[in-house]
Amino acid sequence: MPVTEVTTDPEALTMTLIADFAAPVERLWQVFTDPRQLERFWGPPGWPATFTEFGLTPGGRARYHMTSPRGEKSHGAWEFLSIDEPSGFEVLDGFVDENGEPQEGMPPAMRMTFAFESTPDGSRLRNVTHFTSAEALDAVVAMGAVEGSTMALNQLDRVLAGLREYAQGKGTRTEILDDTHVRITRLIDDPIDLVWRAHQEPELLKKWMLGPDGWRMSLCEVDPAVGGRYRYEWEPVTPDAGERFGFDGETLLSEPPRRAVTTEHMTGTDFPSTLNDLSLEEEDGATLVTVLIEYPDSQTRDAVLATGMTEGMEASYARLESVLAGDAATR
Template identity: 70%
Template sequence: MPVIDITSDPEALTMTVVAEFDAPVERLWSVYTDPRQLERFWGPPGWPATFALFQLSVGGRALYAMNGPRGEVARGAWEFLAIEEPNRFEVLDTFVNEDGSAIDGMPTMRMTFGFEEAGAGSRMRCVSHFTSAEALEQVIAMGSIEGTRLAMGQLDRVLHDLREYSQGQGTQTEVLSDTQVRITRLVDGPRDLVWRAHTEPELMKKWLLGPDGWTMTECEMPDAAPGPYRYAWAPVDGGEGEPFGFDGEVTLMDAPRRMVSTEHMTGTEYPPTLNDLQLYEEDGATLITMIIMYPDAATRDMVLATGMTDGMEASYARLERELLAV
């Protein structure tokens, strides 16, 4: 993780984030001042950001929304107070309504972003200045420290070429918290086709099979959200293993970028998970990111112990081999 320190100072009324990166200052500056790159890490996992406005000039504004997996939306606005490329910019950060107006009772923070050389890479130092100790406590109580740490953990991937950073690593599983796991896999193919492979039953049956020796016996997907779905698998020709399946509801479809769904093991009393699929394309390759939210750490550990990562890797390798290589 790039974050090396997050501290709050009730006397100085500040919260300071320090992070270091294996990239030059100019590259770090560019990801913070290009809204399309900023969107890839500004929101924490499961809360991707969208910048609808970004006026990089003194007096200009930026408007953003972070979209949660259950339909929640957290909106903010920046007013640029100072810009000193490539080393520093300063904004007023405000919690806003859908129309861009400030939300009553929510604090406004003055934030300074500084970028400097650090060894062979660079260091980012962000200081948020609050108007009162109560405002600082309010933001901390909202989970800003852990949210910032998780959001910044996504920045390394943005700073580097996607193929260079992810190709050949296979399926990667990261435990983010007691209830949250992130799974990533780079596949060599366009996002539109990868989206279709996750939403069209005739394509899903060709690759979403886990280890060799299994077949998908049922695959029902909705045309739009919200809508129910169902998958089922069985061993081929009486092979080892018991048939099983999953059912749930697709709650969000934003083709070809994002799909959120509940997932329950059919015929069991296991609690459902919430699965947040996100697709990002760069230079003809697509990064698949799945954020899985479990009800508790015990359920998380039980599922991970089943060999889920290996099964997903077998499926993703088949996706590249059967669909994307055509």
């Protein structure tokens, strides 16, 4: 993982994050000063960032918000204090409301420096946040700043490398992020609009979301609108291959063609639901599918992973590529 150290200093009133990357300083500068690239990693998993303003000049301002799986928004703003391309920049980073005004009850704006330096293997980021008081430092740490910053910056490798280099040929990958969160990634060599349709339209879902060979989707009902419900059922092709089963849930968030968040519950059981956060990123005609799954506890997480979930998803995604290739050929 890129982040190698996060430390707090109560006497100096600072939090320092250090991360190393296999990319030159110029590339690191580029991703931190291009809002479209920056928003691909600035928010931690489950809270992606959207930059709505980005005035990269001394005295200029950037505004962004991070959106939770349930649609809540956390707003922030930067005021650029100094810029030294490509070595770094300095901002005032503050919590703001939806109108860009300082948010009541939150710590005051913090001075934050981003320094990029060359290393024998690429480059290093040294990010230092300066707080106005020990109380402000403690409050931000208690809000999960150390964990959130670490998870956010650990997403930067795939942006620096490019999606094809990062994921091509590696199949479906499963990463355990913590006790309740698992991240699944798979590159699909098709544009984002097609991949989005394949996750939303029943006639396409029934062609690929089948898991291992020997199963068919006998029921596929989808209302992709927020508050809408879906229901899937599968049955074996031959009666002795297994028992019929299904999932149902509700759409909590829909931002076509990039993000959809749903609950998932095994139909007919009292098992707890999971939260499935699907996000799509396109680059060079390929789309990275990321599914962030939130489990109720580590025991449920481990039980689901032990079922061979990763292998079943890989079989489905490989089938998806074939379906989309055939769909494109008929256009």
